[in-house]
Amino acid sequence: MRVLAISGSLRSGSNNTALLRALREEAPSGVEVEIWQDLKAIPPYDGDDDVGSGPGAVEAFRRLVRDSDAVLIATPEYNSSVPGALKNALDWASRPLATNAFRNKPVAVISSSAGAFGGVWAAAELRKVLGAMGARVTDAELAVGRAHEKLDEDGRLADDDVRQGLRDALSTLLAEAFSALAA
Ligand SMILES: Cc1cc2nc3c(=O)[nH]c(=O)nc-3n(C[C@H](O)[C@H](O)[C@H](O)COP(=O)(O)O)c2cc1C
Numbered sequence: 001m002r003v004l005a006i007s008g009s010l011r012s013g014s015n016n017t018a019l020l021r022a023l024r025e026e027a028p029s030g031v032e033v034e035i036w037q038d039l040k041a042i043p044p045y046d047g048d049d050d051v052g053s054g055p056g057a058v059e060a061f062r063r064l065v066r067d068s069d070a071v072l073i074a075t076p077e078y079n080s081s082v083p084g085a086l087k088n089a090l091d092w093a094s095r096p097l098a099t100n101a102f103r104n105k106p107v108a109v110i111s112s113s114a115g116a117f118g119g120v121w122a123a124a125e126l127r128k129v130l131g132a133m134g135a136r137v138t139d140a141e142l143a144v145g146r147a148h149e150k151l152d153e154d155g156r157l158a159d160d161d162v163r164q165g166l167r168d169a170l171s172t173l174l175a176e177a178f179s180a181l182a183a
Contacts, residue, residue, distance in 0.1 A: 001030060001031045001032070001069050001070070001174065001177060001178075002031075002032050002034065002067065002068045002069050002070075003027070003031060003032065003033045003034070003068060003069065003070045003071070003072055003170075003173065003174075003177075004034055004036055004064055004065060004068035004070070004071045004072070005020040005023065005024065005033050005034065005035045005036065005071075005072050005073075005074070006036050006039070006071060006072070006073045006074070006086070006089075007020055007035070007036075007039070007073075007074050007075075008039075008073065008074065008075030008076055008082065008083045008085070008086035008122075008126075009075075009076050009083065010039060010040050010085060013155065014076075015076075015112050015114075015144075015147035015148060015150075015151060016074040016075060016076055016111075016112050016147075017035070017074070018147075018151055018155050018156070018157060019074045019110065019112055019144065019147075019157065019162070019166065020033075020035050020072070020074050021035065021156075021157075022156070022157035022162075022163060022166055023072065023074075023166045023169075023170055026163065026166055026167050026170060027170065028174075031170075031174065033072075034064075034068075036061070036064060038057060038060070038061065039085055039086065039089055040085065041057035042055075042057050042058060042061060042085070042088060042089045042092060043055055043057070043058070044088060045088055045091045045092055050092070050095055054092065058092045058093075061089060061092070061093060062092070062093055062101045063101075065093055065101035065102060065105065066101045068105070069106070069177045069180075069181065070105065070106040070107070070108070070173050070174065070176070070177040071102070071105055071106070071107045071108075071135075072107070072108045072109075072110070072169070072170070072173055073086070073107065073108070073109050073110070073126060074110050074111065074112065075109065075110075075111050075119060075122050075123060075126055076111070076112065076113055076119055076122065077111060077113045077115075077117075077119035077120075077121055077122035077123075078122070080121045080122070081121065081122055081125050082122050082125050082126050082129065083122070086126075087129065090102075090129055090130070090133065093133070094132075094133045097133070097134075100133055100134065102130060102133045102134065102135040103133065103134035103135070104134060104135070104136055104180065105135050105136060106135075106136045106138060106173055106176040106177040106180050107130050107135040107136065107137050107138065107173075108137075108138045108140035108169050108170075108172060108173040109123045109126045109127050109130070109137070109140070109141075110123065110140070110141070110142040110143070110144070110165075110166070110169050111123035111126075111142070111143050111144070112143070112144035112145075112147035113144075113145065113147060114146065114147060114148060115145060115146070116145045116146060117143065117145055118142075118143030118144045118145035118147070119143055119144075120143045123141070123143060136176055136180060138172050138173055138176045139172065140168070140169040140170075140172035140173055141169070142162070142165040142166065142168070142169050144162055144165070150162050
């Protein structure tokens with residue numbers, strides 16, 4: 001079972017990426033969590049470039065999604081919505097719509113922000129976008145508010161409730177992925 005983990009933040013010190021590293025530690029045996037690092041390499045969507053297999057970074061991203069059994073996205077919230085770079089990568093991945101890499105893909109969305117609400121609006125919008133793409137969006141939910149306070153000085157998760165939330169989100173996602181495989 002292969003889970004592709006995507007952070008919506010490009011920052012090297014990203015709290016969302018730190019959550020994905022903690023989630024990877026919680027993966028049961030037989031489950032490989034791969035954290036995708038190439039969001040910044042995806043060019044702005046341009047229909048003129050969306051021919052054949054598209055730009056190299058886009059082709060690689062689409063293939064990675066296709067080859068994964070499930071996808072988990074950890075997103076920050078920018079101006080009450082999804083960060084542009086992440087939305088842009090999903091726009092590329094969504095074409096062609098009928099056969100796009102996310103169609104029927106089990107997906108979980110979690111979020112974190114510096115504010116108290118943990119990026120709930122970004123997560124809700126992201127679920128809407130993924131649903132429009134035809135992904136199997138699970139009802140896993142985890143919104144981590146004041147995320148910087150939940151990490152230690154080395155950027156490691158230091159909050160048991162959040163760690164349990166990560167375990168729960170991963171287990172919901174894996175259940176959906178196993179049921180998709182069995183179908
Ligand atoms: C352009 C921009 C807009 C933001 N808008 C919001 C927002 O609407 N709500 C919120 O809770 N945090 C907002 N933030 C704060 C981010 O959620 C915070 O910086 C978060 O830690 C970023 O995630 P990261 O640590 O994974 O990079 C914004 C930050 C930026 C840079």
